[in-house]
Amino acid sequence: MSAVSLAVSGSQPGFLRRAAVGRTLPILIVLSAIILIWYAFTVYLNAPWQIDAYQRAGSEWTAADLVGDTMAQERPVLPAPHQVMAEIWKTTIGTRITSKRSLIYHAWITLSSTLLGFVIGTALGVLLAIGIVHNRAMDKSVMPWVIASQTIPILAIAPMIIVVLNAIGLSGLLPKALISTYLSFFPVVVGMVKGFRSPEVIQLDLMRTYNASGTQTFWKLRWPAALPYLFTSMKVAVAIALVGAIVGELPTGAVSGLGARLLAGSYYGQTVQIWSALFMAAALAAVLVGIIGIGQRIVMARMGTREGERS
Amino acid sequence: MNWWPLIAALLFWAAAWALNEWLVRLSPRSSSARRLLGILVPAIFGVTLLILWEGMVRGFNISPVLLTPPSVIWERIASSVPTLWADFQQTFLKAVLIGYALGCGAGFLTAIAIDRSPFLQRGLLPLGNFVSALPIIGVAPIMVMWFGFDWPSKAAVVIIMTFFPMLVNTVQGLAASSAIDRDLMRTYASSYWQTLFKLRLPAAAPFIFNALKINSTLALIGAIVAEFFGTPIVGMGFRISTEVGRMNIDMVWAEIAVAALAGSLFYGLVALIERAVTFWHPSMRSA
Amino acid sequence: MDHVNANPAIRQEASQEASSKASGETVVEARGLGLTFETNDGPVQALSNVDLVIGKGEFVSFIGPSGCGKTTFLRVIADLEQPTEGDIRVNGMTPAEARRKRAYGYVFQAAGLFPWRTIEQNVALPLEIMGYSRAEQKERVFRTLDLVNLAGFEKKFPWQLSGGMQQRASIARALAFDADLLLMDEPFGALDEIVRDHLNEQLLDLWARTGKTIGFVTHSIPEAVYLSTRIIVMSPRPGRVTDVIESPLPRERPLDIRETPEFLQIAHRVREGLRAGHSDD
Amino acid sequence: MDHVNANPAIRQEASQEASSKASGETVVEARGLGLTFETNDGPVQALSNVDLVIGKGEFVSFIGPSGCGKTTFLRVIADLEQPTEGDIRVNGMTPAEARRKRAYGYVFQAAGLFPWRTIEQNVALPLEIMGYSRAEQKERVFRTLDLVNLAGFEKKFPWQLSGGMQQRASIARALAFDADLLLMDEPFGALDEIVRDHLNEQLLDLWARTGKTIGFVTHSIPEAVYLSTRIIVMSPRPGRVTDVIESPLPRERPLDIRETPEFLQIAHRVREGLRAGHSDD
Amino acid sequence: ADDLTLQLKWVTQAQFAGYYVAKDKGFYEEEGLNVDIKPGGPDVAPVQVLAGGGADVMVDWLPSALAAREKGVPVVNIAQPFARSGLTMVCRKETGITKPEDFKGKTLGTWFFGNEYPLYNWLSKLNLPRDGSAEGVTIQKIGFNVDPLLQKQADCITAMTYNEYWQVIDAGLSQDDIVVFNYTDEGVATLEDGLYALEDKLEDPAFVDKMARFVKASMKGWQWAKENPGDAALIVLDNDATGAQTEKHQKRMMEEIAKLLGDGPALDEASYQQTVDTLLQAGSDPVITKKPEGAFTHAVTDKLK
């Protein structure tokens, strides 16, 4: 059964369209509100510099000038939405995607290490959680150190990690992805330990009466019971993996990717470029989180989760 | 290459693990002995790690600018307590705690707002995903630009980092109460807020605590990394980034050790509160 | 005896007349009520064309085979389920309005206690929501827990109680506040005969004292006959009312009334009605 | 009749003798069994000094007031709870070993179906775990669902079923595989009289056909008497065995045996035992 | 051809044009070298890369190299293409600063990573404590851009003549709006971009020979870049994977860099001494505590004569 047909099963035609409208309108309204506030802040934050500039030039100015000029600065404190949009347009649609100036090219570089890191991180997180739930020695000894590992500021040791990995012959995508992994496995461990322990006592007792093996109890009870936790954890993990991938681009020489764009934008004072890279990253995250959300809905529907108990 | 250190390390590891396996199988009657075991086991694990680290660094003759042995780090900690304390105050007591409280609070309140209003649910939640991955290295310089060099800009970064995990977990948690329990509240014509406080939030607590736990470490990373992008000349992130430049890797690790300790204690505190608040959850009852 | 209508053909009309006779006001009035659930597996018709009037102060029992729609009907009254056909009024209002007026107390088939609250806190839950004073809460919790023989278990958590004790706690929770209409879904299912007898007596006493209207689902024919002024027999899939039996027993009912011939005769008639429903299947 | 020991003073000894007479092997043997729960609120003694022997092929019912420890005792047999005193053997092994040999099927007091599995998947659960073939699974699921009158509901999820239907699904789940010992905790509590009668017959038939040993908790005195070869009456807090009643009824038991004087006499004795337990309280 | 990896100190920009030109124009190839150029950045410590075996030779500043040496990584200067320092302190005129003494009570933003030491040395010469008091100065660690000056979060910031200075100008401040203090003029200059390799490797004559060929080709590259700044800038742009640089800025940077280049690759021992003295006097917490020994060698540059 395909994903879509499950998601909308039992619906009349037009349902999809209505759902889309039902979602689009609120998003548009909230979006317009945000953009409005943004414009207001653009004027507010950029005004001091602009007024300064007028004074240096000794020119007369009106409020209308000020509003207009604050939205057209080259190095604004906060660029106006249309400036960011224009930059994004220029660097996505307006540029060949194989070009180094294409944001899509950089987004792809970041996305690939995000995905690799996220997949490894989720797998590692789930495996660790399995170990912790099934082995008392691991539960007692590993968890505190997993926590401690997460308090190590990644950016501080990332250069060393990269150097060490380089020394043993690992370079390219993997070292960056490993930094994503490092950040993203943690929410998965925390969530899945809780999830694997969430079955009711009576359900565990039932499995005991069958003398179900650990594996059987795991696949038939703990795993399905933990699925709501898994999806929530994965949403957090994928977002953090993206942050990790971007962070991971710095100690590798900030060669390419959204992190490199952010950094270069910052070195050369190109605020608009920073913001467009930020937007691209945020959009990537939203899409990734959204995809996991869809996966969640499909799986939950297949598991017969009751209407309204669905998130 | 000399393989002996590696083999020795593996043997040592296996022995320590076996000791732990044996220890966790003991189930002493007295509760104080149990508590002792609860500390002993992770401690043995940790000490094993440290000894392995020391041994590998010395055994393989690793350059001190790449990795410093724990003994050297310890000396450095002992000799730099005032610096470490000042950095800790700046980063943890100001940026982390304030940012954590505000970020978790904002995520929580947004989740409630989204839950309360179907309009926001459809309009804001997808946009909430949007801020989920505002990359710290992009945001940190902007926050410095907006909020200045001192801790408020770091707290702002922490707020942004902690917001999303809280939002997602709370939204999921609010959907976790069972249908029959919600029906019960309906029969009482319980108001939205009554149902929220008496049923849905308690049922959501396991999820909310997940976020609080994840955020406790995330906040620390966020504050420290944010300090790489402009600070007054104090703070854990400041120290780490400058001492790397001076090749004082032992000081870097001293700060990391403080961060790890503070972060673990913070996490432990959250976990303790979790244990007290969600004692009824099966995951707490069986453990 | 003369009130028992031995001829099952004379049904709805007679009973309605009887009930409106019983007291002026009607509490529940269902007309042509139907409810169909949509499932992954096609529609399930849980209720079909149910007509029923319950007058104020009546004690009405619902009995019928498992899965015939008893719970569904109570849930419709309580505005927990929306009928797909027909019309229903509670106290002359829609169920939603009645629910908002806190017109009823409901005992669910499964206990549904909150695991993070102790037994006494669970019983106090509706009182907190309805804004009773602290002192009043304490007093009522104490009284109702005593009523269901759970004194001494106030501080325990639900998972520390046996199945029957949990069920009693949930009964206490519904009795703790004063609703004029009580809807009880197999409240005594998990209780032994003696506790059950005790609670039956208590419930009758409460009913007589307070003039509450009670809708009561049970599987026990003697229990239905012992408690009710009227017994509604339902048949399964789609749930329909197949028989309505008025009880001629006096309001005062000592436990040994259950050995009287009148009692046994009614019980027999209920059993016949049930059996007929089953053979429909 | 002559087997009924009218004098409640002659208890344990007589019954044990009787049971070991019934068949050579003992299935459950408890000696001085006690169990105390530690709670936030101090210890709760759920079982105290229970001596009991259940022989192979017996049908033993447990009856007693709510909270007296019936569930706890079944759980101890099933190795779901560890006794704090005394000793217990199941098939001559410790309960843990017996459990590992899959010696029994258990029907819990609450249905405990997995919400993410359909009814048929729920019933198939033990079969999957015990490694039955696909075809065998299908056949058994079909057969047991039919036995409990749930044919046609295979594809529904638990929350789409009524309370009684859920309980029947959980019974089907325990009957789907072949355990020599069946432990059933109020399996028929939420069922109407007719379905209950039907299932009682079915269960007796199964028992007679397969020679299983059955431990059965119920609140219904007639049910206990109708089904059992022996009835254990328990009294509450701490749960003790206060009476053991051997049934003289033949193995072949048509439903109308329940109107015979022997039957009524045993029922009376059980009721007396229960009442005595309650007055202890 | 011999493989060789060069680790840069910073991201790809005209500051390193000579190396990129040498690679692009085939000068390395002519010397039988196959050179891999790794860009750096604030999160790449070239010393670590060198110590970890990730590179054979690195571009670094002398203060950072000396610090590493004292910490036990024996890096050695083998050549010094940059003879002059491009480090300056840029202040806004409106703050009233006209001479270094006016720093009193002001906020100075500086980069760290070793760049703070010349400043500290300068301040102690000026007798200004760094405690943030009215009698001293407030030091802030700034990121690698000029925003703090533009946003008035700092009164002065460090800037390179070839990069940040022009960013300030591009942002709209004119030469008249700012005051520039050159570290060289203040006598606190330190030697910047030099080439460094590990001491033990230099014991191998073959390695020294390889380095000599590398330095020779690099100097050829620098010469070409100096003569063709516009084309050199384009070559740099070609090698910039971020796609963020602009031609205008890189060309201007190349022109400024040309002014810093020395006559030959050999280290000038007087400049070396000046750097060491500056560092040793840096104040309470000096980056190096004793005179370094053997921190440079002429072995490589001598082979080119």
Ligand SMILES: Nc1ncnc2c1ncn2[C@@H]1O[C@H](COP(=O)(O)OP(=O)(O)OP(=O)(O)O)[C@@H](O)[C@H]1O
């Ligand atoms: N949420 C639901 N979705 C789909 N079908 C449902 C749902 N709830 C109940 N049903 C179906 O409606 C019918 C009536 O269910 P109901 O719970 O009212 O029965 P009941 O009379 O209370 O039975 P019992 O005595 O076993 O509790 C059943 O066939 C059941 O499968």
Ligand SMILES: Nc1ncnc2c1ncn2[C@@H]1O[C@H](COP(=O)(O)OP(=O)(O)OP(=O)(O)O)[C@@H](O)[C@H]1O
């Ligand atoms: N997990 C537990 N923790 C603490 N006390 C418990 C626990 N489980 C049961 N008890 C207590 O043990 C006693 C016996 O409980 P049990 O469930 O065995 O009763 P039961 O005979 O099955 O009653 P019912 O007929 O109501 O199901 C009760 O007083 C109960 O409160």
Ligand SMILES: Cc1ncc(C[n+]2csc(CCO)c2C)c(N)n1
């Ligand atoms: C690790 C490290 N990062 C930056 C600098 C300072 N620096 C050297 S070159 C350059 C580029 C100027 O446009 C900058 C900022 C340093 N010394 N060490």
Ligand SMILES: [Mg+2]
């Ligand atoms: Mg029901």
Ligand SMILES: [Mg+2]
């Ligand atoms: Mg029980």
